[in-house]
Amino acid sequence: MDTVSLQVTGTLKAGDGHNSQALTVEALDSTSPSLPRKGTGFVAKIYDPLYFGDDDGYLDPFRCMDKYYTHEANAYPALREFQGRDGPTYHGSYTPRVVFVDLAHALFDRRRDDPAALTLNCFLGDYISPPLRWNEAKFKASPFDDWVDWDWDPWLTAEFAHTVTSITPEMREQWADI
Incomplete structure (x- = not known):
């Protein structure tokens, strides 16, 4: 399994009112030469149900975020030939380790x-x-x-x-x- 450690260096679009959080990040280290090298800056997009904009509570924010995330993650391989030239370069989809306390x-x-x-x-x-x-x-x-x-x-x-x-x-x- 490939891993990459990132440090957030800024925000492009984040907080309430944004379904996805777009952050500028810098690679600290990675386990694969196909991943960004140390010091490489790029944009990371995070889908967090906490920021899902359904104030009335009619929709399941986890399902909605999963739909948005999977649709975008699946679009990048389909658009591979345009990456780095007419669109952003896709470095993969990663899941953070999260601990839930109920x-x-x-x-x-x-x-x-x-x-x-x-x-x-x-x-x-x-x-x-x-x-x-x-x-x-x-x-x-x-x-x-x-x-x-x-x-x-x-x-x-x-x-x-x-x-x-x-x-x-x-x-x-x-x-x-x-």
Whole structure:
């Protein structure tokens, strides 16, 4: 199996409102001479169901992304004769190694919404901004702390900066001790 390690160097089209994420990347290393050599820059396209634009929830984002991905990946071999001349050069289709964690019906320190639950109100049903909920001190105390090998707080702050205005003084008081 051929593998290539990439480093993202920029974005061309990414985030909400884009079904596919187009990133500029640089090859760090590869296991085959047919793959891009170290230092080669190119565009990587990622199909992530997280960014699928169906706000009404009628469509299965995983099926839709799979359809878009397989159609595009199958088009490149059919257009092989035009690659590098009248179109982009196709270096193959790769699947990242992904770990899924299914936490089922976890409430993450919020109260249950049933009569038997305690009356503690942890803002059940309200959006709690990740910078408030998941700062590094709280995250490092979790059993998942060894999963994160990057500087967590700056990433969290930048990624969810648009949500900070939703934090109320009551939320800050409640979540400060959790």
